[in-house]
Amino acid sequence: MNRIKTPILGLLAASLFASVAQAASPGNDPAALVRIRDTAMQSNYARERMADMTDLIGPRLSGSAGAAAAVTQVAEAMRALGAKVTLQPVKVPHWVRGLETGELVDYRGRPAGISQRVVLTALGGSGATPEAGLRAEVIVVSSFEELKARASEVNGRIVLFDVPFDQAMADVGLAGQAYRRGSNYRVNGPRIAAEMGAAAALVRSVGGAIIACRTPATPACRTARAFRRQPSRSRTQC
Numbered sequence: 594m595n596r597i598k599t600p601i602l603g604l605l606a607a608s609l610f611a612s613v614a615q616a617a618s619p620g621n622d623p624a625a626l627v628r629i630r631d632t633a634m635q636s637n638y639a640r641e642r643m644a645d646m647t648d649l650i651g652p653r654l655s656g657s658a659g660a661a662a663a664v665t666q667v668a669e670a671m672r673a674l675g676a677k678v679t680l681q682p683v684k685v686p687h688w689v690r691g692l693e694t695g696e697l698v699d700y701r702g703r704p705a706g707i708s709q710r711v712v713l714t715a716l717g718g719s720g721a722t723p724e725a726g727l728r729a730e731v732i733v734v735s736s737f738e739e740l741k742a743r744a745s746e747v748n749g750r751i752v753l754f755d756v757p758f759d760q761a762m763a764d765v766g767l768a769g770q771a772y773r774r775g776s777n778y779r780v781n782g783p784r785i786a787a788e789m790g791a792a793a794a795l796v797r798s799v800g801g802a803i804i805a806c807r808t809p810a811t812p813a814c815r816t817a818r819a820f821r822r823q824p825s826r827s828r829t830q831c
Contacts, residue, residue, distance in 0.1 A: 642670055654717065656687030690715050698728065713795065716779060722793070727751075729792045737778075737785065748790035754778040755797050775799035 633639070646653070646663055653659040668678045695711035697703075733753045734740045740752065756778050762771035776799045783794040 642667070645670075654688065654690065655685045686718075688718055690717075691721060716783065716796070719783060727793055731795070737782075740785065740789070744789055747786065749792050751793045751795060752782070752786040752789075752791045753795040753797075754782045757797065758800055772799055 646666060650659050650662045650666065653663045664680065668680060671678050693714050695713045697709040697711060700709070729749060729751045731751045731753050732743065732746050733755050734743065735755055740747070740754075756775055758775050759771040762768070762774075775797075779796045779799055782796055786794040
């Protein structure tokens with residue numbers, strides 16, 4: 594992992610509006626703050642800027658060209674609103690995603706000569722597979738409790754955390770809680786699997802089927818320092 598210098602900017606849209614209001618109202622008049630809040634609640638501005646970032650730039654890994662482009666885009670949008678923006682160079686961890694492929698090469702009922710492609714991508718910060726790849730049996734679990742109960746089966750195998758996103762929670766306005774529940778396996782699953790002797794870990798993509806069917810989510814995962822970096826991947830939901 595290299596460390597490079599890149600400009601970084603972390604600001605909330607609310608902070609932007611607040612800074613503009615402060616320039617117009619040094620006393621932070623409560624009525625002005627209420628107007629800012631109400632305007633933000635009725636505007637799609639923040640969503641549109643997020644759409645610009647995801648549609649025009651795409652992935653923004655720390656230290657990447659995408660991250661630098663996102664910084665520039667946000668800074669220019671804020672300057673267009675009259676905000677004073679200063680970018681400062683900082684050193685950040687730089688992790689590079691390589692080429693990821695996966696296949697089911699043996700399974701119950703497999704016809705001779707047939708394999709099944711698996712759509713997956715590496716979780717940020719995970720280790721690489723050996724140059725020749727990694728081939729191992731897969732153990733599928735639906736919870737950490739099941740993983741611990743089947744500890745004797747883990748050593749040398751690939752652990753797949755098959756935990757579906759709770760769409761029912763999301764449909765009633767609890768998408769954040771549903772995401773946090775599912776992402777717990779992405780964040781901590783690879784570390785726990787490594788500590789139990791797993792060769793690698795797979796995590797079912799966290800998100801509704803509409804967006805996660807062929808586009809696996811790729812945030813970071815935690816790895817145990819006492820163990821070598823373990824290959825960790827996110828796979829699609831279907």
